[in-house]
Amino acid sequence: MDVAIVGAGYVGTTTGVVLAEAGHDVTLVEVDADRRDALAEGEVPFHEPGLDDALADVLGGRLTVAGKVEPADVALVCVGTPPREDGSADLSQLKAAADDLAAAVPSWDRRPTVAVKSTVPPGTTRRVVRPRLGEHADLAVNPEFLREGSALADARDPDRIVVGTFDDAAEQPMRDLYADRDCPKVFTTPETAELVKYASNALLATKISFANEIALIAEQLGVDVDDVVEAVGMDHRLNAAFLGAGLGFGGSCFPKDVQALRHVARELDVEPRMLDAVLSTNDAQPLWAVRQARTLLDGLDGRRVAVLGLAFKPGTSDVRGSRAVPIVRALADGGATVVGHDPMAGQAFAEHVDAEVTLAGTVEEALDGADACILQTAWPAYAAIDPATFVDRMRRPVVLDGRRALDGASLIEAGVTYRGLGNGTQGERS
């Protein structure tokens, strides 16, 4: 099939590459000229493992890059829906994409199926996209569930494909599009598909906030939260995925989507108590590291604190929603000097985050003379740091493991004052 992908962000680029691999002829349509030029040269303008090589394999063959949408059998709208001040989703990019398609489609030699892959509040495709395109295209809602950092693997091998349609016309083209995907395919209404996406992200975020609260309880009890989660996850009704305790969830999706769903709920006169709790737990969680530093250093004023990891999670250069932001700000507010390090995201952090932080080029540089070190992102390179490095470089070897990624026992043996979030140390079996 001829497939147009409108918007070459994480979702659009990855989806385009994977559909080209599946044998479709894909055009990646991107309005930003710099991004378009980079992609046309085979450069992915963000860090996503394996995507450069996968793009190179299909570029100029089954995949091309363009500034304007060309006739296609299926057009997938993959533009961003960032949060507005009040938490609701900003639909301006979606409207612009729908207007562009509405202007182009009537002159095409075929009637396309236009599917909305962007995450949009339930009812948006009916209210915003349908009036613009109605007569000239069959419409579908096709939410995406890939994660940054494992985007290719997730898109190649999804757990399920969800498609919402207004009538039967869009169903067959969407089945053909994903014919090679061996997973359950759910065909349903547009609003159901839209809500499935929000409900999925909100439940994943809920699991994380739940695990984070249990972690704080476990820590006070001298219990290791991972031991709890492992045994809890053995119940077939529960599972341990996304119960990984840490400094909270970030990224461009969970915070934004939970806020947007909360906004939708209020508009529908439903009080979103659960969603409120998920977000307020997530706001409080990063402050664990700041509290620990304040207590162990006897105040923050004049202290030097190293923050290892600025990306919102390992495997990405994305700093949107990173928990490093509230941590760095709270440390600086307390009078500390903050030195940050990240293998990939340093530049993005400096560009996009307004916070008082000095960037270090190496881990050693970040640790030099520090009074405390906070592990914020579980990059594998941090777990491989020799315990002696903390002792040799830091003024006071205080290590606060906000992602439970370090080997606490080896650090303690080397002379480090170690605290792991949710990792009680007094619980002895007897």
Ligand code: UGA
């Ligand atoms: C998330 C969802 O997992 C995807 O299914 C969805 O498609 C995507 O949002 C989206 O809506 O576009 P993503 O934000 O890329 O994907 O990354 P995740 O791996 O889900 O991590 C999100 C945050 O949760 C990160 O800050 C991560 O550190 C945190 N997390 C994750 C935890 O704190 N504990 C866990 O057990 C898992």
